[in-house]
Amino acid sequence: MAYVIAEPCVATCDTACVKVCPVDCIHGPMKPEEIEFIPPEERPAKLRGLQLYIDPEACICCAACERECPVEAIFDEDDLPPAWEHYKEINARFFQR
């Protein structure tokens, strides 16, 4: 079992989840330090289509990230809303799982 990042993260990517993950298993196509450098108002354009992902093999299901996400993008994989169930596969695919 693992936690999964779903659609609300796309183009938001505020990286709050990365800072609290005890096993450093949240990653994306851009480094969090690079994202933090982009002003929030410029993120929708500069991060279009981008999100962060949780490595399902490293996640220890502590739920720390879920509480931190300001846009409620993170779910236990068993609690994903039906419309976002495919994000389980999308997260795993980023790590080629």
Ligand code: SF4
């Ligand atoms: S999942 Fe939430 S806290 Fe984590 S990067 Fe995406 S928007 Fe930010």
Ligand code: SF4
């Ligand atoms: S549930 Fe815990 S271990 Fe899994 S990604 Fe979130 S903070 Fe990291």
